[in-house]
Amino acid sequence: MIEQEIITEEQKLAARYAKAMGHPIRMYILELLTKQACCYSGDLSEILPIAKSTLSQHLKELKDAGLIQGEIEAPKIKYCINRENWEKARQLFKRHFKI
Amino acid sequence: MIEQEIITEEQKLAARYAKAMGHPIRMYILELLTKQACCYSGDLSEILPIAKSTLSQHLKELKDAGLIQGEIEAPKIKYCINRENWEKARQLFKRHFKI
DNA sequence: ACTTTTGTTCGTAATTTAACGAACAAAAAT
DNA sequence: ATTTTTGTTCGTTAAATTACGAACAAAAGT
Numbered sequence: 001m002i003e004q005e006i007i008t009e010e011q012k013l014a015a016r017y018a019k020a021m022g023h024p025i026r027m028y029i030l031e032l033l034t035k036q037a038c039c040y041s042g043d044l045s046e047i048l049p050i051a052k053s054t055l056s057q058h059l060k061e062l063k064d065a066g067l068i069q070g071e072i073e074a075p076k077i078k079y080c081i082n083r084e085n086w087e088k089a090r091q092l093f094k095r096h097f098k099i
Numbered sequence: 100m101i102e103q104e105i106i107t108e109e110q111k112l113a114a115r116y117a118k119a120m121g122h123p124i125r126m127y128i129l130e131l132l133t134k135q136a137c138c139y140s141g142d143l144s145e146i147l148p149i150a151k152s153t154l155s156q157h158l159k160e161l162k163d164a165g166l167i168q169g170e171i172e173a174p175k176i177k178y179c180i181n182r183e184n185w186e187k188a189r190q191l192f193k194r195h196f197k198i
Numbered sequence: 199a200c201t202t203t204t205g206t207t208c209g210t211a212a213t214t215t216a217a218c219g220a221a222c223a224a225a226a227a228t
Numbered sequence: 229a230t231t232t233t234t235g236t237t238c239g240t241t242a243a244a245t246t247a248c249g250a251a252c253a254a255a256a257g258t
Contacts, residue, residue, distance in 0.1 A: 006127065006147060006148065007123045011130065012123045015120065015121055015125070016121075018118070018126065019118070020121075021113070021114065021117035022115075022117040022121045023114055023215090023216085024106045024110055027113050027114040027117065027195075028105065028110050030195070031110065031195065041234085042234065042235080048105060052234090052235070053217080053238095054218070056236055057217085057236095058216090061215095074224075074226070075233055075235080076234065093196055093198075094196070094198055096120075096126075096133075097189040097192055098189075099189065099198045122245090141204065141205080144205090149246095149247075149248090150247070150248050150249070151204085151206090152208095152247085152248070153247055154205090156206095156247085157246090158205095160245095173204090173255050173256070174203055174205080174254070174255050176204080176205070
């Protein structure tokens with residue numbers, strides 16, 4: 001055998017998504033985006049009690065994990081859920097929680 | 100109003116659970132425990148490619164998040180899912196992912 | 199009483215995360 | 229051609245995470 005892997009790729013991916021969701025601010029953003037399709041980071045910046053640079057970091061993490069995507073609508077950026085990966089995450093957690 | 104909270108307690112709790120799940124090792128442990136009821140940490144120690152002290156830390160995190168519980172069966176410790184909190188997490192993620 | 203088994207705690211180190219303000223970049227508006 | 233708006237990047241700091249081996253503790257077995 002080439003490599004004896006104990007932890008599956010699916011578990012790694014599920015952990016990756018979970019980690020991205022593992023902060024109240026990011027959980028808030030994700031829930032907002034599943035409720036209302038899209039939002040501008042400026043809107044979030046007004047609502048959330050954090051510096052805009054911090055918000056930018058959180059958005060980047062969600063983007064890097066693949067859970068959201070940003071579309072330029074100059075000079076703003078419109079953020080939406082990344083449907084494809086969101087569906088993947090949904091399936092993984094569905095199995096994880098046996099829903 | 101006393102305090103203008105933007106982020107709900109449910110979002111905080113969901114983020115707490117997500118954070119606990121946000122590591123491949125912990126995801127593996129949780130999935131194992133949902134598949135086979137219980138396990139001893141010694142069993143995990145044999146399977147997983149990490150030091151037993153590191154495993155102990157991961158188990159403590161899952162315990163602190165409330166997702167698992169340990170029962171002493173001297174000299175071993177038997178770990179199980181914490182059914183009550185697991186159900187709470189399941190409900191939170193069910194809503195989060197609209198499952 | 200001693201040894202073994204089992205798992206935690208301690209001490210340490212490297213890395214990552216979270217947070218801020220300041221500086222910067224890009225494009226729209228004036 | 230400036231100014232404004234918008235959001236990222238940079239530099240920094242503090243705290244948390246991940247990891248290890250060594251030391252320790254508790255209880256069972258000999």
